[in-house]
Structure formats: C-alpha cells, structure tokens
Amino acid sequence: KNQVEQSPQSLIILEGKNCTLQCNYTVSPFSNLRWYKQDTGRGPVSLTIMTFSENTKSNGRYTATLDADTKQSSLHITASQLSDSASYICVVSAYGSNDYKLSFGAGTTVTVRA
Amino acid sequence: GAVVSQHPSRVICKSGTSVKIECRSLDFQATTMFWYRQFPKQSLMLMATSNEGSKATYEQGVEKDKFLINHASLTLSTLTVTSAHPEDSSFYICSASLLRGAAGEFFGPGTRLTVL
Numbered sequence: 001k002n003q004v005e006q007s008p009q010s011l012i013i014l015e016g017k018n019c020t021l022q023c024n025y026t027v028s029p030f031s032n033l034r035w036y037k038q039d040t041g042r043g044p045v046s047l048t049i050m051t052f053s054e055n056t057k058s059n060g061r062y063t064a065t066l067d068a069d070t071k072q073s074s075l076h077i078t079a080s081q082l083s084d085s086a087s088y089i090c091v092v093s094a095y096g097s098n099d100y101k102l103s104f105g106a107g108t109t110v111t112v113r114a
Numbered sequence: 115g116a117v118v119s120q121h122p123s124r125v126i127c128k129s130g131t132s133v134k135i136e137c138r139s140l141d142f143q144a145t146t147m148f149w150y151r152q153f154p155k156q157s158l159m160l161m162a163t164s165n166e167g168s169k170a171t172y173e174q175g176v177e178k179d180k181f182l183i184n185h186a187s188l189t190l191s192t193l194t195v196t197s198a199h200p201e202d203s204s205f206y207i208c209s210a211s212l213l214r215g216a217a218g219e220f221f222g223p224g225t226r227l228t229v230l
Contacts, residue, residue, distance in 0.1 A: 036221075043118075043207050043221035044158070089157060102219070104157040 003027045006090050006105035013080055013112055021108045023073040023090030031095040035064050035075045038087045038107070047075070047088075080112045116142045118210050120222035127198055128230055135193045135225045137208030143188035144210035148219065149181070152205040164191050198229045 004025045013019045025033070032051045036044035048057045048064040050073070056065045061078045077084055090105040117140040127133050137147055146165050150158040162183050164170040170183040182194040191210075195202055205226055209219040 041205070041224065041226065043120075043209075043224045045221070102160065104159075106157045109155075 003103045004090055004092050004105040006088075006108050008108060009106070010109040010111070013110070015080060015082060015112055015114050017080055019077050019080060019110065021075045021077075021088055021090075021110070023075070023105055025071050025073070025090070025092045025103070025105075027092040027094045027103045029094055030068060030071075031093040031100060033064075033066055033073050034091045034093070035062070035073075036089045036091060038089055040086070044089055077110070080110075082112050082114060085110060085112045116140075116210070116212065116220040118208065118220045118222040120208055120225050122225060123223065124226040124228070126228045126230065129199055130197055132194055132196045133198055133227060135195075135206055135208075135227075137191045137193070137210070137222050139189045139210040139220070142210075142212055144212065145188070146211045147185060147191040148209045148211070149183060149191070149193050150207045150209065152207060152224075158207060161193075195227065198227070200229045203227055203229045
C-alpha cells in the first residue's frame with residue numbers, strides 16, 4: 001500500500017476557478033513534504049517544501065497546507081490558468097539513522113479549460 | 115533555483131543496444147543524484163541512489179547489471195541501459211540533491227527512451 005495517497009486522481013476545472021488537491025500520508029519519521037508540478041513529458045518542478053513546524057506555505061497562486069498531526073496536506077490553486085494544467089505530485093521525505101527516503105504520491109492530474 | 119540538465123531529451127534505439135543518459139547539475143555540486151523511471155500515468159519510481167565516487171545503491175527489483183550508474187564527479191551522473199528491450203521504454207528522470215533530505219531535490223527534464 002502506498003504510503004502517500006493523493007486525491008482526486010484527476011479533475012477538470014474552468015479557467016479562473018479555484019481547486020484543492022489532497023495528500024494523506026503514513027510515512028514516518030517525517031522530515032518534510034513537497035508538492036511538485038509536472039508538465040507532460042517534463043521533469044517535476046518544486047512548488048513548496050514544508051517541514052514539521054510549518055502549517056502553510058505559498059508560491060504565487062499555489063498555497064500548500066500541512067497538518068502533521070493528522071498527516072494531511074493540501075495544495076490550493078487560486079484563479080487557475082490554462083498553464084496550470086499538469087500533474088501535481090505530493091512527495092513525503094522520511095529521515096532514518098543515516099539515510100532518507102522519498103515516498104511519492106501517484107499525482108493528481110489537473111486540466112484547466114477555457 | 116538549482117538547474118539540472120539531462121541529455122539526450124529523447125532517444126530511440128534498437129533492441130539489444132545500450133543507451134547512455136547523462137545528468138548534470140549545472141550550478142551546484144550535488145552530493146547525491148537519483149535516477150527515477152516513470153511509466154505513463156504513473157508516479158516516479160526510484161531506481162537508484164548515486165553518491166559521487168562510490169557505488170550506486172539500487173532499489174529492490176532494479177537490476178544493477180542492466181542499469182549501470184556512474185557518478186564520476188559532483189556534477190555528473192550517467193545511467194546506461196544495457197541491452198535495452200522494448201519493456202525498458204520509459205521516461206527516465208534524474209534528480210540532484212544539495213543536502214541529503216533537507217533542501218529537496220531538483221529534477222532534470224527527463225529522457226524519453228523508446229526501444230524498438
């Protein structure tokens with residue numbers, strides 16, 4: 001079972017509208033949680049990185065939240081644009097004694113339509 | 115932000131040939147580089163972790179003799195797919211890390227491999 005679950009799997013929104021993506025995780029010990037945007041056929045690009053003590057972080061029209069107690073995160077896209085069409089991937093980092101591991105969510109595919 | 119490049123961006127080869135993919139960190143020295151594989155509509159799957167000057171650590175199920183990784187310098191890692199077969203066709207993405215686990219990874223643009 002994947003340790004990082006994202007929902008919804010995909011969604012379609014109209015240009016200018018807002019949307020929220022969800023990420024639930026069971027990874028531990030928690031180090032940080034990242035949201036990436038991946039355009040089709042391209043590598044992921046970092047949007048936000050949050051550590052245990054951070055509840056919210058913004059990057060332009062993208063705002064991520066983190067509740068480390070419930071192990072949930074969300075990514076909110078405000079006033080969506082056509083260029084926001086992409087896959088959004090939640091990645092959780094766990095740090096062990098001498099190594100760290102990344103656990104990837106399956107991603108949410110967002111399609112913005114005019 | 116930090117820039118990671120990959121070359122080539124796409125490659126088509128015949129079954130049985132070997133293909134080398136380069137990953138470079140352009141404006142920083144990466145202590146660690148990672149290689150991922152991504153199939154259509156799926157998330158990234160870590161193949162191996164590579165530290166400069168030492169042997170790569172492969173994830174379970176990844177054949178180290180088939181996917182050769184060389185990390186000769188702090189700015190260059192290469193992945194060689196040996197004796198490629200059609201099932202090796204995939205999107206290969208590398209990433210580089212400044213501080214292991216702390217600051218995040220910077221991903222390359224990916225290499226689309228098609229084996230005929």
